[in-house]
Amino acid sequence: MEDIRQIYKRRLMYQMVMSYIRSNQSQEKFCGENHISQSKLQYWYRKYNQEARTEELLVPVVVEDAPVNKAPEEVRIKFPNGMVVEVLSTEPADLIRSLLSQI
Numbered sequence: 001m002e003d004i005r006q007i008y009k010r011r012l013m014y015q016m017v018m019s020y021i022r023s024n025q026s027q028e029k030f031c032g033e034n035h036i037s038q039s040k041l042q043y044w045y046r047k048y049n050q051e052a053r054t055e056e057l058l059v060p061v062v063v064e065d066a067p068v069n070k071a072p073e074e075v076r077i078k079f080p081n082g083m084v085v086e087v088l089s090t091e092p093a094d095l096i097r098s099l100l101s102q103i
Helices: 004-023 027-034 038-055 093-101
Strands: 074-078 084-088
Touching: 004 027, 004 038, 027 038, 084 093
Parallel strands: none
Antiparallel strands: 074 084
């Protein structure tokens, strides 16, 4: 398990990587202006890309029960990997939560 210092360091370096990406500068120029070595930037850039691919930009989803007087609607959830989950809006929220937690 990571300690707080490791988490803090990773967040700082990921912020640096995002700044580099947005800067549209060469690695050499960016590293010179930000006083870091190119090898360090390259290392954290690789780690950032690996983690981004692993997480596939997950977004939290809040699931609530549908109002009783509302007609059922089909709810479609499409994941970045192409998988699609379809349920009726009248399904209990606990069932949908359980289904999504196992994906």
